Amino acid sequence: MDGPVTTAVPARMSRLPTWLISQTALHASRLVADGMAALGARGYHYRVLAGLAEFGPVSQAALSRHTGIDVSDIVATVNELTGSAAVERAADPTDRRRNIITITPAGRRQLDELDGKMAEIQDALLAPLTPGERAELTRLLTTLLGHHSASGQDRYSGLG
Amino acid sequence: MDGPVTTAVPARMSRLPTWLISQTALHASRLVADGMAALGARGYHYRVLAGLAEFGPVSQAALSRHTGIDVSDIVATVNELTGSAAVERAADPTDRRRNIITITPAGRRQLDELDGKMAEIQDALLAPLTPGERAELTRLLTTLLGHHSASGQDRYSGLG
């Protein structure tokens, strides 16, 4: 319970963007995990609820594509969310392979709560940055992500 | 083997800095993991070798503090590195609780190789950014990390 008592970090590491990003992501993940846990949820719950709220009732496979969560993990997450009555799983009459997942009013209320918590979390994470810096960071990361998602069908090709 | 075929992502998510950072870190981790694997190593190996190269022969506990790797994981990592003769584990005559870990010449050669690979990886990750943008991203992340490491002894206090 004493946090990472990090002394001096090797310069080789602290200069590496990959290291900086991973470490920052670690702090971000902790903030998200703990913030969601405080409301009885976890990251996957928020992502699935957000996907359903924005893209309407969809199949689990479509939900997987929209959220970036693997289909097999969608199964478990939807199981949990049906358990708390936040979503409903129904057979698709037009394609009997599919389950159509729908967010319930209770699910929307939970999503609203989680949205509020998420806003707090962003603020906690970006606390030391000015509004301009926050925007710039967001812009740079969006650029990176766009690049790696576009060329990311064949993961990394120039490093063998 | 088909990569993340992500369709449209919920705006709720794609605007969140925590999401952007986590996703970017995912790409970064894959680049690092695969780059290290190409040389028969993994992330922890690089971090331990870098720590030893920069801070000299130290105990495992000190190595843990310098690298941010948990002591229990240091044990396993040092085991693996002794297996490949990259480091040596010796009893500390002045404190019989301690093991003193020393990097070997072979370990230094491996670290040099890994350093080269790491440089490639940084370039692959930051490909779409200009040199100025790369510097700015590094600066912003360093600011964030400094803030959260400093106030990070009692992990997040304002979110309950």
Place this chain on the structure above:
DNA sequence: CTAATTTCAGTCAAACTGACATAC
């Protein structure tokens, strides 16, 4: 007695793999 160090066994969330049955 308290505290630091090493070690082991195990947990956790997120991401991912492989296999299988079913339906298109």
Place this chain on the structure above:
DNA sequence: CGTATGTCAGTTCGACTGAAATTA
């Protein structure tokens, strides 16, 4: 037939927990 879908079991990596033994 090949492909999409849902499900299950299991794995991986990094981070972390809890406990035990030893020594300071």
